[in-house]
Amino acid sequence: MIQLNGINKKYILPNGKEQIIFKDLNFYMQEERSLAILGRSGSGKTTLLNIIAGLDIKYKGKYYFDNRLLPKNIDEMSSLRLEDIGIITQNYNLLYDRNIFNNVAITLHCLGTNKKDIGKKVKHALEIVGLTDHKYKYPNELSGGESQRVAIARAIVKQPRLLIADEPTGALDEETEKDILKVFKNLQEIGHKLIIATHSRSIASICEKEYLIKNNDLTLVR
Amino acid sequence: MNIFREIRFYFKKNSLLFFLELIILTLFLTLVYVFALFTIGINEKTDKIENIYNGKEIYRLIDKLEDPEEFSDFLNSKSSVSVLSNFYNELDTDKNFQFLSVFDQFIPIENFKGDNTFDYAYGEDMEVKGKYKDEISKKIYQNAKSMQMNKNSFKFYDIELARGKEIDWEKVDYSTGRIPILLGNDYSGIYDVGDVLIGDYYGKDFKFEVVGFIKRNTYIFYNGSSEKYLDNYIVVPYPLRLSKIDNEMGDMESEFYGILYSAMINGDIAIEKSGNSLQTLLKNLDRISQKTSFDKYTIIGVRNFVVQYNNMIAAINNNKKIILFLLILNLIIMFIILKGISHFIYSKRKKVYYLYFLNGCNKGEIYKIFSIDLILPYILAFILNIIITWKYKFFDEMILIILAIIIFLVFSVIYRIFIKKLHKDLENGFR
Ligand SMILES: Nc1ncnc2c1ncn2[C@@H]1O[C@H](COP(=O)(O)OP(=O)(O)OP(=O)(O)O)[C@@H](O)[C@H]1O
Ligand SMILES: [Mg+2]
Numbered sequence: 285m286i287q288l289n290g291i292n293k294k295y296i297l298p299n300g301k302e303q304i305i306f307k308d309l310n311f312y313m314q315e316e317r318s319l320a321i322l323g324r325s326g327s328g329k330t331t332l333l334n335i336i337a338g339l340d341i342k343y344k345g346k347y348y349f350d351n352r353l354l355p356k357n358i359d360e361m362s363s364l365r366l367e368d369i370g371i372i373t374q375n376y377n378l379l380y381d382r383n384i385f386n387n388v389a390i391t392l393h394c395l396g397t398n399k400k401d402i403g404k405k406v407k408h409a410l411e412i413v414g415l416t417d418h419k420y421k422y423p424n425e426l427s428g429g430e431s432q433r434v435a436i437a438r439a440i441v442k443q444p445r446l447l448i449a450d451e452p453t454g455a456l457d458e459e460t461e462k463d464i465l466k467v468f469k470n471l472q473e474i475g476h477k478l479i480i481a482t483h484s485r486s487i488a489s490i491c492e493k494e495y496l497i498k499n500n501d502l503t504l505v506r
Numbered sequence: 507m508n509i510f511r512e513i514r515f516y517f518k519k520n521s522l523l524f525f526l527e528l529i530i531l532t533l534f535l536t537l538v539y540v541f542a543l544f545t546i547g548i549n550e551k552t553d554k555i556e557n558i559y560n561g562k563e564i565y566r567l568i569d570k571l572e573d574p575e576e577f578s579d580f581l582n583s584k585s586s587v588s589v590l591s592n593f594y595n596e597l598d599t600d601k602n603f604q605f606l607s608v609f610d611q612f613i614p615i616e617n618f619k620g621d622n623t624f625d626y627a628y629g630e631d632m633e634v635k636g637k638y639k640d641e642i643s644k645k646i647y648q649n650a651k652s653m654q655m656n657k658n659s660f661k662f663y664d665i666e667l668a669r670g671k672e673i674d675w676e677k678v679d680y681s682t683g684r685i686p687i688l689l690g691n692d693y694s695g696i697y698d699v700g701d702v703l704i705g706d707y708y709g710k711d712f713k714f715e716v717v718g719f720i721k722r723n724t725y726i727f728y729n730g731s732s733e734k735y736l737d738n739y740i741v742v743p744y745p746l747r748l749s750k751i752d753n754e755m756g757d758m759e760s761e762f763y764g765i766l767y768s769a770m771i772n773g774d775i776a777i778e779k780s781g782n783s784l785q786t787l788l789k790n791l792d793r794i795s796q797k798t799s800f801d802k803y804t805i806i807g808v809r810n811f812v813v814q815y816n817n818m819i820a821a822i823n824n825n826k827k828i829i830l831f832l833l834i835l836n837l838i839i840m841f842i843i844l845k846g847i848s849h850f851i852y853s854k855r856k857k858v859y860y861l862y863f864l865n866g867c868n869k870g871e872i873y874k875i876f877s878i879d880l881i882l883p884y885i886l887a888f889i890l891n892i893i894i895t896w897k898y899k900f901f902d903e904m905i906l907i908i909l910a911i912i913i914f915l916v917f918s919v920i921y922r923i924f925i926k927k928l929h930k931d932l933e934n935g936f937r
Pocket of ligand 2: 329330331374450
């Protein structure tokens, strides 16, 4: 499904220096239903996920999705995300100008889903993350864990083939983490593929494989 | 994607900034509007001045009846007054020059309906008297500003009406006790066409019938000096021809005509400019004087008018420069403030653009949301400006087009700055 070949990525720092993140990195995801990406803070997990999600096109190397070489074009990448990828960002990135329902619905607005279906799908997504009663609350009325769950609902509401999650349980207590774990397991079982960047052992343990980013490269650890 | 839904959310969180932006833009547009009106006004004014005075020379004819005793003797003699009438008729009909007879004798009006802005003393170096009771007649009067003019002056200063009908000069006949008058535009809503004002004109009661209203901002050059706006004036036509005084006429009546005629022979004379125009004028006046046996007049040049006129144009142009400078300064300050506000709004809205981007909206759709976020205050300010100018009756299509261009330019510059920013953010995945 996903194949990254010879990825080189660097950031130009404000002082003009270069910070190298990846050097000739290769990455494959074929049959696996789920992968965990581990690595120290600052090692480049978010950067890698952004490349996979097509949010970052400023890198060298080749990216194949379903055996198709993807052009480094903003709109091509957007349509990839629109159809196939759901993203849970590291920060919740909720919009404070609208309630939870509309925060989740934004995904479907991009897809042009009709109003009736939006209602149904959002309701379903909120059920999965256990936020049915908070539909009309605003983000500033939620706890950190609840906010994280809204972010998850927003990513899964369109039932994407591939779900990319960046630290999805970073702010949750153990009980809640278990709930989310169930959600991810469930998503795996109904055919979604998962790529999760995480520090959590229990999250990593549900994944079929574990990778580690170290020394600007990616290595399989399990 | 539903753009209107996004606009709603936009307003919810950014209404304060939005209205700030709207107010700044509207104020600026109104300022530009007023400036444009002012410039057009000045151009019209200089055009009018040039039309009137270009290639012409102005002299003033004044009587030499300055000794009060001599003057009163003169008034008491019916034949002398008749001489004046002949003299005036000759001046007024002479083909070699234009005789412009204008005088600003105020007229006490009975039960006057206007306020003190119409008072003779208003705007002058005098104390406004307002309404007062005449001790003899026991009636309430107010001294209203009035300008008496002959037909030549009407044409010379190109006086146009806003409504009503023109003076029928052939029918101006003071002996009927009824005089048709025109009112300045400030009288709109106070008196109407057809109304009759009763007033005292050189000590004699007259009925003044309103036949029309003069266009707003009409002015004449009275006394060869600065312009006099007729907006708060009652304009009284002089008779076209003056008749002789017959011996049957009562003394009071003949005194009235004596005063009237002696006022009327004082006036400006406009002649075509040429090398020996003054000599020609003097010769012509001499001829008239001999024909009518009136020689108690003198001619003075009012060349200083030309100097004044030039000074005025210079002052106007100077003001124009200052205002233009202020306007540009204003534009720069406004631009900086607008950029600041747009920056603030952009940083607040960035997350929205990011989330649409994250969920797969294409560039075009995100640009669309962004553009509407940005353009709304500009469009609303423009509409507001149309409403304001319409409401306050200084609507002008030409200026509006200029305004549309200016606002479009300002918007374009701001838009370019922020679309670049957005593009960069999209390329970097908003990191
Ligand atoms: N836009 C950017 N410009 C410059 N440097 C950046 C930028 N984004 C990230 N970096 C740097 O790249 C490195 C990798 O960042 P990244 O966010 O991928 O790390 P991470 O593994 O996700 O860390 P964490 O576990 O803390 O989330 C960091 O050192 C970070 O400072
Ligand atoms: Mg990260």
